Amino acid sequence: MIQHKDLDDPQVREVIVIGGGIAGLSAAIYLGRAQRDTLVIDSGHSMAVWEPVVENYLGFSKGISGENLLSEGRTQAARHNVRFAEDEIEAISSTASVFELGGKKGTYRSKRLLLATGIFHLPPEIPGVSECLGHSMFFCKDCDGFRVREKRIAICGANNDAVEYALGMLHYSPCVIIATNGEAPRWSEGHAQWIAEYEIPVYKARILDVEHRDRRILSLRFGAEECVKIDYIFTTRGDVFHTDLAKQLGAELDEEGQIKVDQCLRTTVPRLYAAGCVTPANCQMIIAAGQGAAAAQAINRDLFEEDLQSHSLRRFRAVQLAEEETVPETLSQSV
Ligand SMILES: Cc1cc2nc3c(=O)[nH]c(=O)nc-3n(C[C@H](O)[C@H](O)[C@H](O)COP(=O)(O)OP(=O)(O)OC[C@H]3O[C@@H](n4cnc5c(N)ncnc54)[C@H](O)[C@@H]3O)c2cc1C
Secondary structure, X not given: OOOOOOOOOOOEEEEEEEOOOHHHHHHHHHHHHOOOOEEEEEOOOOHHXXXXXXXXXXXXXXXXXXXXXXXXXXXXXXXXXXXXXXXXXXXXXXXXXXXXXXXXXXXXXXXXXXXXXXXXXXXXXXOOOHHHEOOOEEOOHHHXXXXXXXXXXXXXXXXXXXXXXXXXXXXXXXXXXXXXXXXXXXXXXXXXXXXXXXXXXXXXXXXXXXXXXXXXXXXXXXXXXXXXXXXXXXXXXXXXXXXXXHHHOOOOEOOOOOEOOOOOOEOOOOOEEEOOOOOOOOOOHHHHHXXXXXXXXXXXXXXXXXXXXXXXXXXXXXXXXXXXXXXXXXXXXHO
């Protein structure tokens, strides 16, 4: 690997990636292979670990667990000399050329920064279902609709999203209900008409209990008398976007709270990039991986252009010439 002996300050990394989930690891692999001095800082809460069998990621015809996908990604990035730090970044600032990061365990500096901090899907406020997460309770029909075909599905929610989820689920199963879990419906008149048109049952009482065995949901209990047999729950409570660091740097967010990026995954702050579910991308692993790769390529190009402007590519030439005993043949012929 090329030694970055002549960076202005050896403590300043060329690139730091905050977030070692799917987007961050994909970026790290590209950056490592581009010979960029790269550090991934991760607090270890990738959503990918919640998926026992990822079935929609290219190249794994029998599926792969989210945990294995992450572990393979880390190994792949480490093979390309990417460094890792287990830490959670809490504070961030920037000077004209350097980002300064304060974590729970250490401080870090870099020339370019990629935020791949992801989101958190809010779980439903139903007692005793957390162990069913990823097995029979899901957040995303694109990820899991296929595996619930012909099953009995409850959509938990009381807004337009919940109605559209229920309608979208009709592609997979004719047996769909909506459970508002005690909330008054907040869906529009148009959405109410769709519910009526497709005769989707709506349960407005609070869910008192979820019967489940071996992480498989069996039924929802709404009261002493009312019990509905169900195989799967999808919940639409919403997401928390991990954008605190972006906000500290003044990056613009969109109306849903995601970090605004352009096609090269540049944010509105110079030298700051974002990739994965924290951006307006559809929150899928393969899209997060693609965005990470695209961001890494843009960062690599950006650093290259900076080197051209500052004439600092000579540092690589100087290293080579210092190591060569003779001038290369092609050069000696041309002089
Ligand atoms: C139950 C469940 C099932 C799913 N199933 C599928 C599926 O089958 N197929 C599919 O395509 N997608 C699936 N997904 C979605 C998938 O997990 C996401 O698309 C993917 O993980 C997004 O990658 P990311 O890199 O944007 O975020 P993540 O993978 O969540 O990674 C973000 C990382 O950033 C770290 N981080 C955040 N803030 C900081 C900080 N301040 N300092 C340091 N580190 C920080 C976190 O610890 C985390 O490791 C599923 C999600 C869930 C919840």
